[in-house]
Amino acid sequence: MAYRRRIVDDLLDELFPHLAAIALEGAKGVGKTATATQRAKTILSLDEPAQREILAANLDHIIQVPPPVLIDEWQLEPPVWDRVRRAVDDDNTGGRFLLAGSAGIAPGVRIHSGAGRIVSFPMRPLAFSERGLLEPTVSLSDLLAGGQPSIEGHSPIDVSTYTDEILSSGFPGIRVLPERARQIQLDSYIARIVERELPENGVSIRRPDRLRAWLTSYGAATATDASYSKILDAATAGEDDKPARGTVDSYREHLTRIFVLDPIPAWIPIFNPLKRLTHTPKHHLVDPAIAARLVKIGKAGLLRGEGDRVAAPTGTWLGALFESLTAQSVRVYASAVGAEVGHLRTKDTAREIDLIVEGSDRRVVAIEVKLAATISDHDVRHLNWLQQQIGSRLSDRVIVTTGQYAYRRPDGVAVIPLALLGP
Incomplete structure (x- = not known):
């Protein structure tokens, strides 16, 4: 399969010639190895026992082979990280090392942070614009810059196609498979997480x-900030012997460490009049296809509005998955420009905004996600409220839809089909 360029490739093209070591981090299957391989002269794959044994016996091997050197699944031999750090201390010439990892360090293993020597780039499954369906006409970077850029474009993609994209997955190696094979591969991915991935990482x-x-219960809470006690109750309905709190916390910690859970943190602005905001993260798995497969609702059921959710009194399961698909894409676009993504919710639940993108200059784009083609004044009320609260710091207000057209409303809110939003 020919390599399709990713958004992170532009960032690597710009920065790798000047940075000695870059770590690509993300869940298994997101494409870290394929992306890093495009730039490597030497590939050391530590999930191959022979290569791992060689490197364990001689860590200096990483500086004895032609650079750039890709060290794949480096976390399987944690001392490699410190050896790369020391190599960068000795010679910080750009373009020397790429490290790809699908898990953090196992509990009890201590390494240096690598701060100032190894720069980490996150990789997620394919954003919508990376899937080759349609060329975006609206740039998140332009929205962050302010000045209300022109919003225009037409998308032929409808709710049915968005549903297909949710179920097809953003994992490059999975989405190209026929439907039945894709379902089996997703089931296998889930089984591997539970039966192999965590045990291989010391859990x-x-x-x-x-x-x-x-x-499964966490997946059913997608796009909510349901309490962990409610998620546990849903997972153990009818059971008297529930797992201990520490066990559940351990699940969450380790699944986050291997990038399977990808929660969106609460946005807490600094030096701002906003008060009484919740600190609870919003729940998302690394790919909404995994959530859909766990809950076992297919395309026909999703389009009929089927699917039980955890602690979600309103909205459909398809709406939650569409929000997760949007969040996944926006986070890829935001990382390309050094921005961070959070969500906003007041403690009294009177105000909430699905996604807050904050740039390095503290300017903000607020995004609501609607599984709808048309937008009403009611849909933009929270965006307009935020503008009243933070004024010019709010660069733009956006509603992402499943509609056909991108345009600005008379009140200035940008209405953008997901397929037309890009980096």
């Missing part, structure tokens, strides 16, 4: 069935 799972039930 003992005594009851895999309980972990899978909790993961």
